Amino acid sequence: MTIRNEELAAQFDELADLLEAQDVEYKPIAYRRAADNIREYPENVATLATQEGTNAVERIDRVGKAIASKVVEYAETGEIDELAEKRAELPVDMAALTSVEGVGPKTVGRLYEALDVRTLDDLETAAKNEKIQTVSGFGPKTESNILDNIDFARQSQDRQLLSDAAPIGAAIVDYLTQTVAVQRCEVAGSLRRWRPTIGDVDTLVASTDPQAVVDAFTDWPDTGRVIEAGTGKASVRTNDVRVDLRVVDPSEFGAALQYFTGSKDHNVELRNRAIERDLKVNEYGVFDISETDDPDAGQRVGDRIGGATETDVYDALDLPPIPPELREGRGEIDAAAANELPDLVTLDAIRGDLHLHTDWSDGRNSIEEMVEAATNRGYEYVCITDHAKGPGMVGGVGLTDDQLETQLSELRAVGDDAEIDVFAGVEANIGPDGRLSVADAVLEQLDCVVASPHAALDGDGTDRLIAAAEHPAVDIVGHPTGRQLNQRSGLDIDVPALADAAAKAGTAVEINANPRRLDLHGSAVQAALEQGATITIDTDAHGPESYDYLRYGVHTARRGWAEPSDVLTTWPTADVRAFLDA
DNA sequence: GCCGTTTTCGGCCCGACTGTTTTCAGTCG
Ligand SMILES: Nc1nc2c(ncn2[C@H]2C[C@H](O)[C@@H](COP(=O)(O)OP(=O)(O)OP(=O)(O)O)O2)c(=O)[nH]1
Ligand SMILES: [Mg+2]
Ligand SMILES: [Mg+2]
Ligand SMILES: [Zn+2]
DSSP states (O other), X not given: OOOOHHHHHHHHHHHHHHHHHTTOOXXXXXXXXXXXXXXXXXXXXXXXXXXXXXHHHHTSTTOOHHHHHHHHHHHHHSOOHHHHHHHHHSOSOHHHHHTSTTOOHHHHHHHHHHHOOOSHHHHHHHHHTTOGGGSTTOOHHHHHHHHHHHHHHHSOOOOEEHHHHHHHHHHHHHHHHTSTTOSEEEEOHHHHTTOSEESEEEEEEEOSOHHHHHHHHHTOTTOOEEEEEOSSEEEEEOSSOEEEEEEEXXXXXXXXXXXXXXXXXXXXXXXXXXXXXXXEEETTEEEEOTTOSOTTSOTTOSEEEEOSSHHHHHHHTTOOOOOGGGTTTSSHHHHHHTTOOOOOOOGGGOOEEEEEOOTXXXXXXXXXXXXXXXXXXXOSEEEEOOBBSOTTOGGGOSBOHHHHHHHHHHHHHHHHHOSSEEEEEEEEXXXXXXXXXXXXXXXXTSSEEEEEOOSOOOSBOHHHHHHHHHSTTOOEEOSTTOOBTTTBOOOBOOHHHHHHHHHHHTOEEEXXXXXXXXXXXXXXXXXXXXXXXXXXXXXXXXXXXXXXXXXXXHHHHHHTTOOGGGBGGGSOHHHHHHHHXX
């Protein structure tokens, strides 16, 4: 069983926390940055470590010799010596304890030393028995806050789906916009960057009366508990999610929007670029501090260069504006500096959808209804790809080879009457051995074959998917990992290897736009494009209303640096037909 | 521990809020 990047990253996050508890400087940050990059790496890092050694691992940004050798150590032995030592010195359930709001590594360290607190249960007992307030530096408020927050920490803390968080963001923006003191209000954070999952809803307001805005915010009918409420910043929890608010003066809105949109890594990189230029960037603006004695003297020291708009901020750093979807600290600042930012794909550029279901399998509508809805959306073509029979098809919904041939004639008949082009396709299952659930003789008659995994979604899927991508009849590898957000992580894939094979075989790799999937995700798309792969954005709609998933797919493509020409479904019908025929 | 179109050593983003403290540490964004 391979070690997932997530598991590997968690080791370094824990080591970071243990070191921070011991007042070690800088290393915790170094380990966390490395952990973040390992987590996002488009190949399995443990496999890389075993097969190619430390040099290959050191290619990961922020991973140097020391961390690379620890990666190899973990991949080979399942343990990291230094981590084991630190755990012995501080034998606590670090992840659980720090999941309590307001409890960080230092608190964990001190409560272990003073009260032998190792687990959430220990923490609860200590708080209930009023032991925590006896520790110096802690008081009754800290103790009761901890007690209040323990129950929440015990619940699973899933991130919200983008599609669930978006309406919450719209609701709070709507509410705040009606507040008199609010001049402008925008969603920021991961929601503005279209991350597939959202930790909290970040909202930015421009106002000259911050207190009034914070008051309105905590009075919001959806507000459950107020986590904190200061003069220009507040956080609350609704039933579903945490909502953060930041309020700034209208003249500072751009700098604040830049700050609050993030990502954190992007902000740090941007601010470092500022330092190189004797500038300071914060959420209030860009400041020239070359003539300033003490740049740390306050938030607005130096000569203000700008900050009314986001473009001001980037401009002051000699950069073109960077679209929010790119702001993940994955090379976008270097690309911007070199004027090599991609010309990102847009919703308008999409001309069709190549992965759709009807009531011939598990869809809710007829072929005609799906085609009509696509026509009304202004599409130039669709491809109907009902499930073929096979593993993972619940209740035997899939079509047999005979049924597929029957449906093919039906699709041709509908196509003859339709205003748009109707391609005949199928969604075939990719078995664990890479074989498809439909006979080659049937596949060859169809215009477009989507091959995708539906069962046995554990472990490494690279060989399996490459086998499918190289099948002569296959045109698209659909939802490649098979992940379901918050449910299952799906197959582990060496994305560059899959993309390379797909590019050579003339097979497209899908971004499945269903917001429960978003598969491939942004950084995988970026890796795939680097190998020259063609991407297709499909909704996998099982009814006309699901065509609206498209926007999640398009923004995921943008997160993967995709330009229109990279995306098959922006191509005109004739070019798509040529791609499918080839 | 990591990193480098001024560096292979000397820096490492910057600020708000809370609770505890009598001036700041910890946590979080
Ligand atoms: N400069 C700087 N900005 C930060 C830092 N932490 C957070 N931010 C900014 C960038 C983030 O996108 C923004 C909102 O913070 P969040 O913790 O909500 O992160 P974000 O929304 O990106 O992800 P999330 O889905 O909420 O986990 O605040 C930091 O340490 N330094
Ligand atoms: Mg957020
Ligand atoms: Mg936030
Ligand atoms: Zn499907």
